[in-house]
Amino acid sequence: MSNRPSVPAPGRRTVLRGSLLASAAVTVPVAVTAAPAFALSGRPSASWGVQVGDVTASSALVWVRSDRPARMVVETSATESFRRARTWHGPLIGARTDFTGTTPLYGLPAGEQVHYRVTLADPHDPRRTGKPVYGTFRTAPARRRDGVRFLWSGDIAGQGWGINPDIGGYRVYDEMRRLDPDFFLCSGDNIYADGVLEPSVTLPDGRVWRNITTVEKSKVAETLDEYRGNFRYNLLDDNLRAFNAQVPSIIQWDDHEVRNNWYPGQILDDVRYTEKNVDLLAARSMRAFREYFPVPTLQASPAERRMHRVVRHGPLLDLFVLDMRSFRNANSPGRQPDDTTGILGAEQLSWLKRELSRSRAVWKVIAADMPLGLVVPDGATDFEAVAQGDPGAPLGRELQIAExxxxxxxxxxxxxxxxxxxxxxTSAQHYAPERAAFKDFAPFWEFVSGPLAAGSFPANALDGTFGPDRVFVRAPDRENVSPMEQPQFFGEVDIDGESGELTVRLRAQGGTVLFSKVLQPGRTGQ
Incomplete structure (x- = not known):
């Protein structure tokens, strides 16, 4: 465990919580089609809150959305008073990016609390500014002894379960915010672009779930504006905006950002879609994704725009963020004896091997948007993830993982x-060669956590190729159990600065730690 307690005493970020909550909170009606109201009429408003992404020891990305064309200005300071503030002149934001903008910050001090505020100025009269929006984050440490603690989960607003005002919206974000992590890793399915939200859903016990609804959530997303509306939907939640103002994120994507179980080159046979070309849908979603999250791909050239990346978080941690969606081959029975494309694509696999070899961090956490040994079907004969249910030697996408x-x-x-x-x-799997058909690897752990705000499902079957042992699992016994019936799940990773030990805790909403595992540093396998 790190030197910081799991539930911190006042200090560090907690002194900001009152002001952050005040600046992030708005009242949202049951049916919403426009941005929250703004305070200064006729001036740019940042009522959708702020976000910070991909924080390192010296850099960060700050995001905002305006209600009209505006110039983004970011100020950073070591104190809330903003004395000796440093000013960063951000982009001119407008309709081309749906009024979103991201400003990169460089040359930040390592291991320090950074307070920031974003002001939106009239592009024609910089004296006319909207109300500033405040946030805070902590840069990655330069010293090993400082430790690192972060949370992860995924799956938001899925299976018909959106923002329910009757239960306070996405309350799990408030719980995670109070744990005060260094950052949050979202492992994909940030939205459900293929998931329609009805105004109400009757549960098996007769209770009624109510959703905040929007025009864009009334059908599957196909146009750029519909994808933008899906990403915008979650920001209607007070808890999420307050979380974003206090906790930086590292975001990856999976299938539901576009459509369930999609793969490149797919042509849809789905009557809900008038646009059948998945590559076109994916391009629209990717553009909206880059607009609505502070991710470094927005600043890259078209040839360099990719989701997979390494986020270096001090001497203890390198986080390898994978993209198991954009470069995969078609979903299939997965029995090919030779497969150079696999689930990562040849280039991403080479990149991952190279970057893992170069890493000098104590821990190399591989953030995968899909599990390795869990069998995830796609229809009657095809498979969606790596495993395909054959416990023998690696075939299909398993060949890349074996390599x-x-x-x-x-x-x-x-x-x-x-x-x-x-x-x-949520579950914990231990993979070991003595249980596996493929034996040329060192033992390792895989931890699963989610959903964050979606339906819960029964546990998937295991594939024996890499010898997984399900050490822990918590799952319902029926499909699509609502968040009103089943606690949501997220995980916590705590790296102790003195010992280097890494502790994983699988958590349930409500404060319960369901499972905990301590791993030792400096080992190839354990």
Whole structure:
């Protein structure tokens, strides 16, 4: 465990909570089609809150959305008083990016609390500014002894369960905010672009779930504006905006940002869609994704725009953010004896092997948007993830994972841990060669947590190719159990600065730690 308690005493970020909550909160009606109301009429408003992404020891990305064309200005300071503030002149934001903007910050002090405020100015009269919106984050430490603690989960507003005002909206975000992590990793399915939200849903016990609804959530997303509306929907929640103002995020995507179980080149046979070309839908979603999250791909050239990346969070942690969606081959029965494309694509696999070999961090956490040994079907004969239910030697997409695991073992790469979400329950799997058909790898752990605000589902079957043992699982016994009936799940990773030990806690909404595992540093396998 780190030197910080799981529930911190007042200090660090907690002194800001009152002001952050005040600046982030708005009253949202049951049916919403426009942005929350703004305070200064005729001036740009940032009522959708702020976000910070991909924080390192010296850099961060700050996001905002305006209600009209505006110039984004960011000020940073070591104190809430903003004395000796540093000013960052951000982009001119307008309709081309749906009035969103991201400003990169560089040259920040390592291991320090950074207070920031975003002001939107009239592009024609910089003296006319809206009300500033405040936030805070902590840069990654330069010293190992400081420790790192973060949360992860995924799956938001899925299976018909959106923002329910009767239960206070996405309350799990408030619970996570109070744990005061260094950052939050969202493992994909940030939205459900293919998931329609009805105004109300009757539960099996007769209770009624009510959703805040919008025009964009009344049908599957196909146009750029519809995808934008899906990303915008979650920001209607007070808890999420307050969370964003206090906790920086690292965001990856999976399938529901576009459409369930999609893959490149797919042509849809789905009557809900007038646009059948998934590549076109994915391009629209990716554009909206970049607009609505502070991700570094927005600043990259078109040839460099990719989701997979390494986020270096001090000497203790390198986070390898994968994209198991954009470069995969078609979903299939997965029995190919030779498969160079797999689930990552050849280039991403080479990149991952290279970056893992280069990493000098104590822990190399691999953030996968899909699990490895859990069988995830796609229809009657095809499979969506890596495993395909055949417990024998690697076939299909398993071949890439076998190559990667072999590389980790033979290069002596220490401290690898896998995190994911996707399957809508929480579990811990230990993979070991003595139980596996493929044996040329070192033992490792994979931890699953989610959903964050979606339906829960029964546990998936295991595939024995890499020898998984399900050490812990918490899942319902029926499909699509609502958040009103089943606690939502998220995970916590706590790296102690003195010992280097990494502790994983699988948590249920409500404060319960369901499972905990301590891993030792400096080992190739454990």
């Amino acid at each position: 990667l695991l072999r590389h980790i073992k033979h290069r002596g790469i220490t401290g690898t841990v896998w995190l994911t979400a996707d399957v809508h329950y």
